[in-house]
Amino acid sequence: MAKKRVHELAKELNIDNKELINKLTEMGITVKSHMSALEDKDVQNIQKTYGKKISQPAVEPVEVDKPNERGRGQVMEGKKEKDQFFRPDSTKGPGLVDRVPNRPPDRRYEDKAKPPQRFPQEARGSKPAPINKETATPINNEAAEQPTNVQNRQGGGNRPPRNNNQGRPPYGDRQGGQGGQGRPPYGGQGGQGGQGRPPYGGQGGQGGQGRPPYGGQGGQGGQGRPPYGGQGGQGGQGRPPYGGQGGQGGQGRPPYGGQGGQGGQGRPPYGGQGGQGRPPQGGRGPGGPRGSAPVIPKPPEQVAQPKPTKAPDKTKGDRRKSYEKDGKWADGQTEKTKFNKHRQPKNRRRPEPPAPAPVVMDKRPVPIGETVTVQELAEKLKKTAAEVIKKLLGLGTLATINQEVDYDTATLIAGEFGIETELKVAVDKEAIIMAEPEDDLDQMITRPPVVTIMGHVDHGKTSLLDAIREANVTAGEAGGITQHIGAYQIEHNGKKITFVDTPGHAAFTAMRARGAQITDIAILVVAADDGVMPQTVEAINHAKAANVPIIVAINKMDKPAANPDKVKQELTQHELVVEDWGGDVIAVPVSAKARIGLENLLEMILLVAEVHELKANPDRPARGTVVEAELDKGRGPVATVLVQNGTLHIGDTIVVGHVMGRVRAMIDDKGRRVKKALPCTPVEILGLSDVPEAGDILVAVEDEKLARDVAEKRQQRKKEEALKSNNKISLDDLFKHIQEGQIKELPIIVKADVQGSIEALGQALEKLSNDEVKVNMIHSGVGAINETDVMLASASNAIVIGFNVRPDNNARKIAETENIDINLYRVIYEVIDDVKKAMSGLLDPEFKEVIIGHVEVRKTFKASKIGTIAGGYITEGKITRDAGIRVIRDGIVVHEGKLDSLKRFKDDAKEVAQGYECGITLERYNDVQEGDIIEAYIVETIKRELK
Numbered sequence: 001m002a003k004k005r006v007h008e009l010a011k012e013l014n015i016d017n018k019e020l021i022n023k024l025t026e027m028g029i030t031v032k033s034h035m036s037a038l039e040d041k042d043v044q045n046i047q048k049t050y051g052k053k054i055s056q057p058a059v060e061p062v063e064v065d066k067p068n069e070r071g072r073g074q075v076m077e078g079k080k081e082k083d084q085f086f087r088p089d090s091t092k093g094p095g096l097v098d099r100v101p102n103r104p105p106d107r108r109y110e111d112k113a114k115p116p117q118r119f120p121q122e123a124r125g126s127k128p129a130p131i132n133k134e135t136a137t138p139i140n141n142e143a144a145e146q147p148t149n150v151q152n153r154q155g156g157g158n159r160p161p162r163n164n165n166q167g168r169p170p171y172g173d174r175q176g177g178q179g180g181q182g183r184p185p186y187g188g189q190g191g192q193g194g195q196g197r198p199p200y201g202g203q204g205g206q207g208g209q210g211r212p213p214y215g216g217q218g219g220q221g222g223q224g225r226p227p228y229g230g231q232g233g234q235g236g237q238g239r240p241p242y243g244g245q246g247g248q249g250g251q252g253r254p255p256y257g258g259q260g261g262q263g264g265q266g267r268p269p270y271g272g273q274g275g276q277g278r279p280p281q282g283g284r285g286p287g288g289p290r291g292s293a294p295v296i297p298k299p300p301e302q303v304a305q306p307k308p309t310k311a312p313d314k315t316k317g318d319r320r321k322s323y324e325k326d327g328k329w330a331d332g333q334t335e336k337t338k339f340n341k342h343r344q345p346k347n348r349r350r351p352e353p354p355a356p357a358p359v360v361m362d363k364r365p366v367p368i369g370e371t372v373t374v375q376e377l378a379e380k381l382k383k384t385a386a387e388v389i390k391k392l393l394g395l396g397t398l399a400t401i402n403q404e405v406d407y408d409t410a411t412l413i414a415g416e417f418g419i420e421t422e423l424k425v426a427v428d429k430e431a432i433i434m435a436e437p438e439d440d441l442d443q444m445i446t447r448p449p450v451v452t453i454m455g456h457v458d459h460g461k462t463s464l465l466d467a468i469r470e471a472n473v474t475a476g477e478a479g480g481i482t483q484h485i486g487a488y489q490i491e492h493n494g495k496k497i498t499f500v501d502t503p504g505h506a507a508f509t510a511m512r513a514r515g516a517q518i519t520d521i522a523i524l525v526v527a528a529d530d531g532v533m534p535q536t537v538e539a540i541n542h543a544k545a546a547n548v549p550i551i552v553a554i555n556k557m558d559k560p561a562a563n564p565d566k567v568k569q570e571l572t573q574h575e576l577v578v579e580d581w582g583g584d585v586i587a588v589p590v591s592a593k594a595r596i597g598l599e600n601l602l603e604m605i606l607l608v609a610e611v612h613e614l615k616a617n618p619d620r621p622a623r624g625t626v627v628e629a630e631l632d633k634g635r636g637p638v639a640t641v642l643v644q645n646g647t648l649h650i651g652d653t654i655v656v657g658h659v660m661g662r663v664r665a666m667i668d669d670k671g672r673r674v675k676k677a678l679p680c681t682p683v684e685i686l687g688l689s690d691v692p693e694a695g696d697i698l699v700a701v702e703d704e705k706l707a708r709d710v711a712e713k714r715q716q717r718k719k720e721e722a723l724k725s726n727n728k729i730s731l732d733d734l735f736k737h738i739q740e741g742q743i744k745e746l747p748i749i750v751k752a753d754v755q756g757s758i759e760a761l762g763q764a765l766e767k768l769s770n771d772e773v774k775v776n777m778i779h780s781g782v783g784a785i786n787e788t789d790v791m792l793a794s795a796s797n798a799i800v801i802g803f804n805v806r807p808d809n810n811a812r813k814i815a816e817t818e819n820i821d822i823n824l825y826r827v828i829y830e831v832i833d834d835v836k837k838a839m840s841g842l843l844d845p846e847f848k849e850v851i852i853g854h855v856e857v858r859k860t861f862k863a864s865k866i867g868t869i870a871g872g873y874i875t876e877g878k879i880t881r882d883a884g885i886r887v888i889r890d891g892i893v894v895h896e897g898k899l900d901s902l903k904r905f906k907d908d909a910k911e912v913a914q915g916y917e918c919g920i921t922l923e924r925y926n927d928v929q930e931g932d933i934i935e936a937y938i939v940e941t942i943k944r945e946l947k
């Protein structure tokens with residue numbers, strides 16, 4: 001005789017399987033499950049124990065469903081009525097689910113024809129389902145394969161169908177559906193875990209993938225039976241600022257509550273929230289990886305969707321209650337629509353249509369800057385630009401390939417492709433190399449002061465500098481011949497002083513201003529016989545602006561007209577009160593010519609330097625300023641640099657403005673080659689790739705690539721700026737301005753021997769601008785005038801100025817053919833005077849030649865009385881009777897003059913248009929030949945604009 005199984009015995013005894021198993025356990029009989037076979041003696045023992053019960057008929061089936069023996073959370077209103085449907089069906093045989101779940105789905109089947117096969121076969125079958133996982137998985141997959149459900153577009157994301165496989169012994173469904181992928185502002189909600197039976201509850205679904213600002217919410221844990229509650233779902237993966245919320249722990253019985261879901265993966269400032277467990281043991285959901293605040297803020301109000309945060313709080317009882325109350329589901333859907341959405345029995349039989357590929361998140365986030373071009377974004381996402389543009393269109397943004405999108409948009413687009421992003425904070429390489437390292441005070445040494453001499457024209461700046469330098473040389477200082485490199489160092493009483501030798505003309509204000517920036521002390525030269533003059537005041541202002549102490553050198557004291565008191569008095573008007581008069585400004589009477597007071601001046605310089613405790617750290621990479629730069633024919637780009645801090649060595653990689661290089665050689669102010677330059681030493685350096693500009697900062701950089709990157713970036717920026725300015729000065733613009741009688745511009749190209757001259761000229765010429773005519777230096781550079789300069793002048797209708805430079809042969813030829821004026825100067829005043837004249841020329845009536853057409857000479861005829869008649873064809877434009885003409889042979893003008901006659905066949909014509917033939921005779925010119933081009937032009941007069 002076959003052995004009795006637990007469930008058979010339970011049925012026989014009319015008790016619950018569970019109850020029987022408990023009883024068996026109490027009696028020391030170990031059974032694994034309700035399917036376990038029992039020994040005959042055990043059966044008898046049990047039957048004895050339940051002896052009375054055997055004889056009694058099973059009275060109230062409700063006993064079986066005693067609420068207090070079920071999940072506490074399942075107690076709900078209206079339960080008894082529901083149980084009418086849930087009573088055990090004795091006709092179904094052993095092994096059946098003896099109680100269908102506490103939710104109304106069964107009713108929906110009743111509305112229809114209720115074919116028994118509509119229920120999952122396993123749920124009603126005569127055998128216990130051996131592997132619940134197998135039944136659960138396809139449904140879970142189904143849920144996972146529907147991330148693009150229309151609901152995804154809506155707030156609240158997509159909630160996958162509930163798992164119909166409600167728990168069968170021994171296990172509940174292990175896993176709920178996967179949450180749908182949500183769209184802003186919500187992630188999807190995880191599916192609900194299956195309902196479990198002893199010993200395990202189901203596992204909650206995985207939370208949907210969320211978009212900012214919320215991550216998905218984990219699924220609700222399955223409902224468990226003793227001894228374990230279900231496990232909560234995994235929280236959705238969130239985006240900044242919030243991670244997903246972990247699933248809710250399953251509802252358990254003693255001794256264990258359900259295990260909370262795992263918190264969603266969050267971003268700062270909030271991580272995901274862990275799942276919620278049930279007593280007596282709380283949930284164990286871990287929070288997100290970062291952040292702590294477990295609060296998920298309320299969703300924005302404009303999303304009129306069911307609040308996703310409420311969903312997990314709904315118990316099944318709540319739902320049923322809601323359903324029973326008004327015939328609708330809690331989310332407002334009718335029973336029919338709800339079922340139609342989730343149950344598609346026909347589809348089950350049919351082959352599934354190819355589902356869209358599930359969005360798989362790439363685990364490694366793609367680094368994206370604060371802005372990114374569409375092209376770059378496409379490359380980063382490994383998509384085509386067209387795909388990205390299409391997605392952008394989907395977001396309502398019409399973008400071109402080179403258009404920049406911000407990080408948030410890029411993140412949304414990446415999300416569309418299932419790719420995560422992370423904000424890449426752009427590394428400012430320029431800031432890295434320009435950052436001032438903090439100097440260790442112990443390493444600091446006293447450095448020489450850097451002195452700049454400033455003052456009005458002819459007050460004796462150069463003479464004073466020369467006097468100091470010569471005095472130094474004749475004093476037998478080592479080094480011999482001094483070399484003019486824009487700065488030099490002298491030694492006085494064993495202490496060094498560095499002089500920056502900036503030219504004194506007013507036009508060199510810019511250089512002076514820069515000089516003041518690298519200067520520790522400004523020497524203000526004022527001629528004792530002249531007093532404070534406009535440029536003296538300018539110098540005072542520059543020094544004050546640079547916060548540089550001023551020492552006044554009252555020069556030309558040897559002159560009989562010298563009046564130092566007048567100078568001192570005038571200085572007070574500019575807030576410079578000398579010591580004699582109770583102020584703090586040192587004034588030293590000197591004579592550069594007579595070499596008087598020079599020692600005293602140098603001592604004062606050293607005194608002021610001492611007071612200011614000038615220090616530098618020689619043990620760090622060099623930093624300095626370009627004082628002067630030029631292109632030397634033999635040596636290439638040469639820059640005079642004043643090293644201000646650190647030490648510059650031969651072989652150092654340097655960035656100087658937009659130029660990079662490696663120090664190949666260094667020459668000091670005495671013309672000696674040196675291997676290193678200490679702080680405040682002026683040196684000429686060789687090894688640069690281009691000529692830097694005066695005032696550029698030199699930085700020694702250890703990383704050569706970094707140096708190159710920064711230099712390239714600066715070059716690019718320079719080019720862009722040059723392009724911008726060129727755009728402003730196009731021929732069209734100029735012509736338009738002239739035509740409209742608006743502002744006039746005089747574009748100028750300046751080439752000079754040294755950068756300093758260019759700056760000086762630029763400043764001086766700009767000052768000539770007035771309301772009517774604006775001088776615009778569209779291009780400048782160091783070196784000879786070349787072909788490119790002339791072409792630019794031609795294109796921009798500019799004039800070319802060469803200062804101490806000559807045009808090369810090519811440039812000279814092109815200038816001739818292009819009719820470009822090249823003006824060469826050796827004196828700065830002359831440049832300014834000439835430009836003034838040019839500007840006045842603009843005021844005179846101006847004649848402008850306009851070419852109106854070209855005639856190709858195809859045949860020539862000789863007529864004794866008339867001369868040579870040219871039979872021509874108008875290839876371009878037209879020719880008029882009164883036009884001026886040029887005869888061009890092989891690109892060269894062979895004659896310029898007027899028409900004598902213009903005929904069309906035998907008739908005189910006023911004008912002949914393109915595509916027609918004509919006969920032409922020229923005034924006093926008979927040497928027209930076949931193949932010549934006759935260029936016709938008229939001269940237009942442009943009225944003077946200025947009064």
Ligand SMILES: Nc1nc2c(ncn2[C@@H]2O[C@H](COP(=O)(O)OP(=O)(O)OP(=O)(O)O)[C@@H](O)[C@H]2O)c(=O)[nH]1
Pocket residue numbers: 455456457458459460461462463464503504505506555556557558559590591592593594
């Ligand atoms: N008598 C006398 N003449 C001086 C003295 N210093 C300079 N000079 C003269 O003043 C004139 C101008 O001198 P510079 O040294 O060229 O003056 P600067 O200020 O450098 O002039 P710019 O470079 O044009 O600004 C020259 O003729 C000098 O000889 C001086 O101490 N005494």
